[in-house]
Amino acid sequence: MNKDKLLHHIRTLEEEHLILDSQIKDGYSKFVNDDDLGKLKLQKLNLKREIETLKHQYNQIQIR
Secondary structure: HHHHHHHHHHHHHHHHHHHHHHHHHHHHHHHOOHHHHHHHHHHHHHHHHHHHHHHHHHHHHHHH
């Protein structure tokens, strides 16, 4: 994956992360089932891990 595509993918995932964060906050205010909130939190965590991995790859490309 080239540098521009990687950066675009990171930004897309960060937007998804923000959407999940707002869904979780909304779920808390509406007293959503803990299981459903747990699933959203797990998705958010997995996205965060993927974002961090891709940022590391991007930084490695920048160094070269």
